[in-house]
Amino acid sequence: MASIKAVKPKEPGDVGPKAPAMKPAPKKAEQKPKEPKKKGKSGRPSAKKKGV
Secondary structure, X not given: OXXXXXXXXXXXXXXXHHHHHXXXXXXXXXXXXXXXXXXXXXXXXXXXXXXX
């Protein structure tokens, strides 16, 4: 997803109509919070083990 977003914003035509349409999209909002939550849980235990 990150790669697709980076490529679309490069075009001036897509940046205008796509930027505002993507923000209100409920699908992207749901996926974003899910990714950081999973990474934080798995990242916290691994970081603690490495630190110890």
